[in-house]
Amino acid sequence: DRYQLWGGCFEEEASTDLKHLNDSLSVDSRLFAEDIRGSRAWAKELNLSKHISDDIYKAIVEGLDKVEEDIKKELTKNGRLMDEEEDIHSVVESRLREYAGDAALHLHTARSRNDQSATDTKLWMLNSLKKLLNEVIQLISVTIIRAENEIDIIAPGYTHLQRAQPIRWSHFLLSYVWLFKEDVSRLEEQIVRLSTCPLGSGAIAGCALQIDRIRLAHSLGFNDITPNSMCAVGSRDYIVEFLNWSALCGLHLSRFAEDLIIYSSQEFGIVQLSDKFSTGSSLMPQKRNPDGLELIRGAAGLLLGDSFSFACTLKGLPSTYNKDLQVDKEIMFRSYDRLMHCIRVMNGTIKTMTVKSEKAVALLDPGMLATDVAHYLVRRGVPFRRAHHVVGSTLRRAAALGVTLQNMPHEEYVAICPDFGTEDEFKKIFSWEASVEQYSSAGGTSRAAVLQQIQTLAEWLQKY
Ligand code: ARG
Secondary structure: OOOOOOOOOOOOOOOHHHHHHHOOHHHHHHHHHHHHHHHHHHHHHHHHOOOOOHHHHHHHHHHHHHHHHHHHHHHHHHOOOOOOOOOHHHHHHHHHHHHHHHHHHHOOOOOOHHHHHHHHHHHHHHHHHHHHHHHHHHHHHHHHHHHHHOOOOEEEEEEOOEEEEEEEHHHHHHHHHHHHHHHHHHHHHHHHHHOEEOOOOOOOOOOOOOOOHHHHHHHOOOOEEOOOHHHHHHOOHHHHHHHHHHHHHHHHHHHHHHHHHHHOOOOOOOEEOOHHHOEOOOOOOOOOEOHHHHHHHHHHHHHHHHHHHHHHHHHOOOOOOOHHHHHHHHHHHHHHHHHHHHHHHHHHHHHHOEEOHHHHHHOOOHHHHHHHHHHHHHHOOOOHHHHHHHHHHHHHHHHHHOOOOOOOOHHHHHHHOHHHOOHHHHHOOOOHHHHHHOOOOOOOOOHHHHHHHHHHHHHHHOOO
């Protein structure tokens, strides 16, 4: 008859409705490798601490190898496990019974699914978060390469989506790279915090048999052990942190996507997306839609939602393990997969898009140099606040005459403020290149300041 993890004191089977809600195998079968790895380590610790014999230990690990092989095959073939069991822990244990016989009955000695499931999740995260980290690094390098190659492109910079000042296109690209760099360091910090092993916490009270938890933790690649068994089985802060992280990273991707969507519209036309990373319309033959970027923007909303909804799940729970915690994995995998796709699509979009430098320059207008005109006066000794007003008046005068700042006769300037000096001197302002080159202090948009950013980032990237 069926191998059961529990039920010794039950007379009736659980209702199928409850089973439906309770079963998590369709989600947590994804943790099979971690579950088996954790079980191997647990069996080894039980053996080293003399709680199971060498023979039993041997039967268990040999059986686990076979179970792992079977599960891997079935998942590859069917995409899911057909077992009747409620979760992956039950599947591994009941299948082990078939290979290892009664030796399997020793595996769960002093262990609970509570410490086991937290351990499996953390093992999965330690491995997977590094993959995500690597994707962010890839996105950063691709964007830096563009920034290096496109340093000569000058484009309009916007605040409030109104034309503000000319900027180097690379400066714009790097403004996102710096955000992603912080995402990387946040995730790294989280990975360090995550690296404490819950195994040996049992269901709530700890482990009643003498074991060496540090040795066990190290054997699984953790840095340390969880310091309190109740906290270990009841906390999901590492998942909350990860979901918050995903939401923030998604938010950065979403804003980047939004900029590129705007820039790829015909009205702006600075960016053209590649065929690989845009889609057409079923009706309008001319369309080239930024669906990938829009989906990134949409996904960011769902990532925020997931991070919020899991915090809601935790908020009112009494301490230690409650079954509510089981939803942690579903939401974690979901956010992880979603974010992974978004980063990859962003990476491909950036790598393959075309930037139209002539279009970018064509969007610039002399009004965007008004700030530079004010700085011109400041350099000639006019206090900034007065200079700001003077330039305001010149803009009004230019509008009244129907000319741009560049075309307005110099006498008009001098009539408003004698400090405008000679025409030759003043006219030098009207160069996009000269404009951006003024912003040469650290963090600015001049060539040197942008190259400095690229160099700092490139040095940092060498770590990876
Ligand atoms: N599958 C469960 C989870 O992931 C672990 C089972 C613990 N169950 C329990 N009744 N204590 O949370």
